[in-house]
């Protein structure tokens with residue numbers, strides 16, 4: 001038995017941003033709080049939203065209090081600002097951090113307490129109210145944050161999340177046009193993040209036939225288009241496919257969950273401030289190079305998705321080619337392929353391991369149980385680039 005959940009309303013496609021008009025009409029919205037990345041305000045990416053709201057005489061406030069991998073104090077600042085403005089709709093537009101801050105602050109504005117009270121690992125309070133309605137609009141492809149009920153916050157040395165069904169967006173709008181100006185490095189990192197969502201959902205112990213179908217579709221779109229989306233600024237078709245691939249990967253991983261790659265990536269973000277997508281990318285091939293015997297047959301079924309011929313090959317050979325392709329992709333899009341490419345020393349691997357083992361919610365979905373020994377070995381392989 002498995003259950004499948006998504007946000008109730010998902011608009012997707014070029015020009016879908018215009019649906020904001022019907023949303024504000026249906027909900028009879030008068031006052032909007034917009035949370036966005038500073039760079040998007042500067043680059044006028046949010047202008048279409050402003051025009052739509054002004055046409056409808058809806059008043060609005062814009063906040064750019066968004067930082068990558070937001071710490072708890074930024075979450076609480078946004079929360080008190082939302083409460084102070086008392087809007088009847090919160091719009092999050094931007095990368096994963098903007099969307100996470102928007103969904104957490106919209107819900108917590110209708111509840112007692114602050115961000116730390118509701119964290120997964122250390123919180124003590126239960127959310128009682130759905131809070132303020134939210135619209136989530138990603139401008140990267142992508143974190144999948146518009147699909148999930150998870151908001152991630154950085155702690156001193158790792159990350160923690162607020163996760164509850166109330167954090168699901170009332171509306172998600174995925175308009176690929178908003179991703180057309182993304183720089184190569186962000187396109188690469190967020191694209192590999194999306195691929196990691198798909199493959200971790202696919203090999204998750206909680207995968208279902210529905211999440212598998214979505215994950216395979218997402219992988220195919222991402223593998224076929226990420227390189228062009230990164231290196232050719234005019235490859236709009238590739239951008240469109242990446243936006244869709246990211247959305248579909250989000251629907252898959254929201255239900256099946258992500259696992260070891262994300263669990264080990266969290267302390268890289270927490271301790272060394274490596275962006276989320278890059279943290280996943282530098283670990284992705286090494287995690288699968290380690291855990292593949294636990295999901296051998298299922299990974300061999302990815303031959304078609306990875307355009308690998310199966311003639312006269314064992315499943316073991318096919319899976320090694322799949323993993324090699326993961327490595328090639330990370331390398332081809334210009335992202336680091338070894339932990340030692342970052343300002344990390346060998347002695348840090350123990351600290352990273354100690355933090356990663358705490359991510360039990362994520363590690364529990366790995367097809368191969370990952371304890372301290374296994375995690376240290378994977379970090380070590382990733383550090384030295386020990387590939388074969």
Ligand SMILES: [Fe+2]
Nearest residue numbers: 143193197276
């Ligand atoms: Fe992710």
